[in-house]
Amino acid sequence: MADIQTLYQEAIRFAAEKHGPQKVKGSKNPYVVHLSNVAMELFIAARRTPGMDLSLAIQVALLHDTIEDTQTTKAELEETFSTDVAEGVWALTRDQRLLRDYRLTDSLAKIRQCPKEVWAVKLADRITNLQTPPKSWSKSHKREYLFDSMQILEALMGGNEYLEKRLKAKIEEYNKYV
Ligand code: NI
Numbered sequence: 001m002a003d004i005q006t007l008y009q010e011a012i013r014f015a016a017e018k019h020g021p022q023k024v025k026g027s028k029n030p031y032v033v034h035l036s037n038v039a040m041e042l043f044i045a046a047r048r049t050p051g052m053d054l055s056l057a058i059q060v061a062l063l064h065d066t067i068e069d070t071q072t073t074k075a076e077l078e079e080t081f082s083t084d085v086a087e088g089v090w091a092l093t094r095d096q097r098l099l100r101d102y103r104l105t106d107s108l109a110k111i112r113q114c115p116k117e118v119w120a121v122k123l124a125d126r127i128t129n130l131q132t133p134p135k136s137w138s139k140s141h142k143r144e145y146l147f148d149s150m151q152i153l154e155a156l157m158g159g160n161e162y163l164e165k166r167l168k169a170k171i172e173e174y175n176k177y178v
Pocket residue numbers: 034064065125
């Protein structure tokens with residue numbers, strides 16, 4: 001098994017190539033900024049989470065949007081990385097064939113079938129995304145985002161104590177925008 005630094009580099013390079021010119025929503029930053037922020041949350045969480053498989057968590061973190069937002073397939077992730085990584089990313093992918101309102105619930109149900117590392121990636125993803133909302137967002141959009149965040153926290157209780165606490169605090173903070 002390669003060391004974590006090597007796995008990190010391979011995954012972020014793959015993700016950077018796949019996401020290409022995509023930017024972090026509402027900013028001019030390249031998409032990998034979001035991905036590395038999610039990975040950073042997991043590095044910190046791992047120090048407080050006995051038994052966490054950091055290799056799996058980091059790879060899934062860096063690749064978590066490749067199926068949803070790029071041409072990457074589950075089979076390709078399986079071949080390039082591992083079945084566990086591919087399954088994790090697949091669970092984190094919203095099924096575009098479903099009506100919008102059902103996509104999050106469906107993804108959360110899939111995540112709950114996965115190892116706790118995948119739960120942790122979803123928690124870290126939302127922690128990272130709960131920042132000052134873009135000016136263009138309406139109040140109802142912000143409320144919806146907050147509601148989705150609470151749904152994520154509730155569905156993934158027991159996934160990672162440290163990240164749950166962080167997400168809870170972020171949600172409380174976000175309340176000032178709605
Ligand atoms: Ni994300």
